[in-house]
Amino acid sequence: MAEIRLNSLSSDWLTQSRIDAEYKQYVVLAYLQGVNQRFADNRLCPDLPDLQRHYEATLRFRAGKGTLMAAFPKRVAGIGGPPPQITYAPEHTDDPLLTEVDEIVDFALPRFQTTLTDGRQRWAELARTLTLEPVGLMPLHPEEGYLLVHYSTTADLSVYQYRLTLYDQAAPGGRLVHWQFRERLRRGLGTTFERLKLDLIRRYDLPNPAAFRLESRRVISEEETLLPIAQELLNQAVKA
Incomplete structure (x- = not known):
């Protein structure tokens, strides 16, 4: 029987509980520590597909937030040149909560990707055996x-x-x-x-x-x- 994973990551980990960058970074590191330990023992599932889903969901969140911010109205901030060029500034400024979430996402994404790459490499190596x-x-x-x-x-x-x-x-x-x-x-x-x-x-x-x-x-x-x-x-x- 497969080992019960005590440090799995829920699908709504980013918004679950309190949104605090330091706390969420700890959650991500604890999760990835467990995944890396299991990868080192050549136990790849269900962690590898789960990690893939977390990585893709976090990417979608970042892309979705960028689309949302681009839709907010902008005001003229100034005119520069040459050539003449109008610069715009958003009328909406980031909520401190969203800034905190951005920090969490920036922390998590490269670490998800690194561990995901390791898992895929182990999969390929084991498949060759x-x-x-x-x-x-x-x-x-x-x-x-x-x-x-x-x-x-x-x-x-x-x-x-x-x-x-x-x-x-x-x-x-x-x-x-x-x-x-x-x-x-x-x-x-x-x-x-x-x-x-x-x-x-x-x-x-x-x-x-x-x-x-x-x-x-x-x-x-x-x-x-x-x-x-x-x-x-x-x-x-x-x-x-």
Whole structure:
């Protein structure tokens, strides 16, 4: 089971509770400290997609505030030149509260981006340690089947049933994948993956499933890292 995150960041963190730059900076740093610790342990989800959402939402806030300020009426502040040029000044001055929020946003955005970049790099590095290959013949509709997860250093396997569902641009690979854990087993020296697939067909309720084996050269968290990356790889394999 995934660890309960004690320092997650709520979607309305920027306006929640009191708006104080020093306090909010502490909130951001505490959140990112936890995220960085989990990234260092190669536990990427759900922190990586959550951080992406926080980063994008904060960017939208900054852009939205700029659009709002541009819409306020302006007064002529002076005429300069050459060439003659009229300068304008806004009639509306920033509320101290909005100035405080600006300071918080300016503090948070580059730190979100740095941690997000680190998480993406770790994702890419771990993806390169995985090998996804089909087992046996692929059916005409490979959107449902089994994923056989095994590691280079052990004979243990994890068996998951998968089903590709709706398209979602935010999902790794572009489509959501529903996972159902089936069992853990130990593969003997003479046991092929094709034989394991036939055994799964006999024991479960998928008469003509697709099957893929996913080999990992490193032992990493399945729920928090391996399966999210496998979702991306599986989407690519099914599209091909």
